[in-house]
Amino acid sequence: MSTTDQPVNANKALWEKGDFTRIAAAMRESGDALIERIGVTPEMDVLDLGCGDGTTAVPSAQRGANVLGVDIASNLVAAGNARAQSLGLTNLRFQEGDASDLNELGDDSFDLVVSIFGAMFAPRPFDVAKEMVRVTRPGGRVVMGNWIANDPTFVAQLLRVSASYSPPPPEGFISPVTWGVEEHVVERFTAAGVSSEQISCDRDTYLFTFDGTPSAYLDEFRQFYGPTMNAYAAAAASGREDELHAELVELINEKNTSSSDDVTEIPAVFLRVTVSV
Numbered sequence: 199m200s201t202t203d204q205p206v207n208a209n210k211a212l213w214e215k216g217d218f219t220r221i222a223a224a225m226r227e228s229g230d231a232l233i234e235r236i237g238v239t240p241e242m243d244v245l246d247l248g249c250g251d252g253t254t255a256v257p258s259a260q261r262g263a264n265v266l267g268v269d270i271a272s273n274l275v276a277a278g279n280a281r282a283q284s285l286g287l288t289n290l291r292f293q294e295g296d297a298s299d300l301n302e303l304g305d306d307s308f309d310l311v312v313s314i315f316g317a318m319f320a321p322r323p324f325d326v327a328k329e330m331v332r333v334t335r336p337g338g339r340v341v342m343g344n345w346i347a348n349d350p351t352f353v354a355q356l357l358r359v360s361a362s363y364s365p366p367p368p369e370g371f372i373s374p375v376t377w378g379v380e381e382h383v384v385e386r387f388t389a390a391g392v393s394s395e396q397i398s399c400d401r402d403t404y405l406f407t408f409d410g411t412p413s414a415y416l417d418e419f420r421q422f423y424g425p426t427m428n429a430y431a432a433a434a435a436s437g438r439e440d441e442l443h444a445e446l447v448e449l450i451n452e453k454n455t456s457s458s459d460d461v462t463e464i465p466a467v468f469l470r471v472t473v474s475v
């Protein structure tokens with residue numbers, strides 16, 4: 199229990215721990231390109247769930263949609279609102295909320311619910327699917343981007359290695375990367391009242407582009423990305439920090455496709471899920 203006697207929300211604490219804006223800085227171009235592919239148009243009401251500081255919410259608003267970003271991390275909500283203000287985007291605002299329970303949002307409120315590597319990290323995936331469908335208007339869409347269990351590309355491997363050095367999760371924990379497995383996706387959305395014909399899953403790719411060497415980029419994850427920070431802390435406590443670091447150095451070098459010494463480019467495959475509501 200915390201000092202205020204509220205149980206600690208481990209999901210919230212994980213994402214408030216670091217500073218995901220540092221990681222998101224390398225994702226902006228792919229976020230913009232994805233929003234273009236999804237087809238966000240002026241006047242659409244868009245919910246971006248697990249929005250971080252707006253990698254996809256900002257380009258949605260820049261295309262004229264009315265956008266609400268919801269995220270569990272208060273630091274990222276504040277960073278998103280600061281970005282919206284500095285970009286003069288009056289059609290974009292961010293607020294705190296939990297993808298597993300969107301009680302502050304009404305039924306049938308949005309034409310499009312976007313969640314790119316966001317809602318997949320919330321607990322209770324069946325509730326998450328139900329909530330995303332509930333707030334989407336009939337005729338609207340839910341689009342998720344989810345990292346894929348056992349995928350060989352960078353992020354799935356970073357999460358796998360990080361988890362393997364972290365303390366075991368609490369009983370009943372469902373791995374976020376199960377959202378990248380089609381049969382789980384279908385099971386969750388059909389339980390939310392959608393038929394399987396309304397669900398489609400395609401592989402897509404994000405490109406992470408960082409101005410610096412792979413080892414400088416790894417340092418960003420080590421210092422600012424909650425799951426990797428936790429892994430380094432646990433590895434340090436068990437005397438395995440050097441082993442973890444060596445494994446991640448090898449991983450990031452292997453996945454870097456840039457031919458320049460000063461730039462790191464890492465493609466990462468994800469499952470793009472589209473649900474027609």
Ligand SMILES: C[S@@+](CC[C@H](N)C(=O)[O-])C[C@H]1O[C@@H](n2cnc3c(N)ncnc32)[C@H](O)[C@@H]1O
Nearest residue numbers: 213248249250253269270271296297316319320
């Ligand atoms: C990998 S980041 C992606 C952020 C953003 N979508 C992007 O592409 O830059 C995961 C995000 O999901 C948020 N998140 C995790 N659990 C959540 C939950 N239960 N409800 C809402 N947001 C959540 C985190 O705070 C974080 O901003």
